[in-house]
Amino acid sequence: MTAKQGVILYGPPAAGKDTVTNALTELRSTYTQFERLKVGSGKSTGYRMGTAEQLRALEATDAVVYANSRYGNTYVIDAPGLDVAFAAGVPVVHLGQVDGIRALVNGYAADWTVVLLWCPREVTAQRSAGRGDSDTTARLSAWAATREDLDAHPNMVWDLTVDTQASSPQDAARLIDRLLAQRAGAATA
Numbered sequence: 255m256t257a258k259q260g261v262i263l264y265g266p267p268a269a270g271k272d273t274v275t276n277a278l279t280e281l282r283s284t285y286t287q288f289e290r291l292k293v294g295s296g297k298s299t300g301y302r303m304g305t306a307e308q309l310r311a312l313e314a315t316d317a318v319v320y321a322n323s324r325y326g327n328t329y330v331i332d333a334p335g336l337d338v339a340f341a342a343g344v345p346v347v348h349l350g351q352v353d354g355i356r357a358l359v360n361g362y363a364a365d366w367t368v369v370l371l372w373c374p375r376e377v378t379a380q381r382s383a384g385r386g387d388s389d390t391t392a393r394l395s396a397w398a399a400t401r402e403d404l405d406a407h408p409n410m411v412w413d414l415t416v417d418t419q420a421s422s423p424q425d426a427a428r429l430i431d432r433l434l435a436q437r438a439g440a441a442t443a
Contacts, residue, residue: 257365259434260339261285261346262355265371266400267393268381270418270426271348272300274371277427284343291335294327302335320357324350325392336362344434350400352407367434370415371426375401377419 261278263271278285292301293309312318312332320331331347331354339345349355359366373381378397382390404410414433416426 257363258340259344259438260288260336260364260366261344261430261434262349262358262366262368263346263371264349264352264355264368264412265418266350266373266375266378266397268378268385268397269371269373270416270423271371273423274416274418274426274430275346275348277423278346278430281424281427281431282344285346286339286343288331288336288339288345288347290348291330291332292327293330294325296325296327301329304330319361320349320354322351322354324396325389331358331362333362336364340364350396350403352403352410355410365437367413367430367437368411369426369430370412371418372415373418 263274265271272287275285275287279287287300289300289302291304291308291312292298293304293306309318309321309328309330312330312334317333318330319333319336322329336345347358349358355368359368375394375397379390379394382393387393414429416429418426421429
């Protein structure tokens with residue numbers, strides 16, 4: 255039996271997590287972005303909007319795999335949400351913290367492929383402004399925090415690293431898809 259496969263895309267804001275995920279879903283319909291539970295306000299696309307009461311209920315049953323706060327909101331990766339995502343196919347989880355990767359890999363049984371998507375700070379600034387973000391300054395602060403996070407975890411092992419300034423989203427998606435196929439083949443051999 256092949257283990258269920260998932261993809262973790264790690265990187266700073268505007269590194270291409272959404273764009274690469276879209277390219278993956280265009281490549282194969284089995285890929286789907288995992289919608290984290292978001293408690294707060296602002297952008298709702300790509301999230302399951304929740305309440306503080308829902309978060310407390312998940313915490314009470316140890317169903318929170320990982321939670322972090324940024325931009326005045328709380329973002330939650332929850333076991334029930336992951337169960338639904340895996341039932342639908344291959345979830346693609348977006349993260350910006352190495353601790354989140356470790357919590358997910360260690361806290362939810364699956365064959366996780368961990369991908370570092372990276373771009374320089376000035377590219378994050380250009381992309382953020384280009385897509386009309388009203389909080390580019392906060393996103394640049396998050397870029398710096400991601401850089402510090404990487405520097406603080408020099409032994410972090412990546413299954414794949416993609417420079418999104420140099421590689422197209424479609425090329426990145428093909429590399430990720432190929433890596434998952436190889437891992438699935440190795441698991442069944």
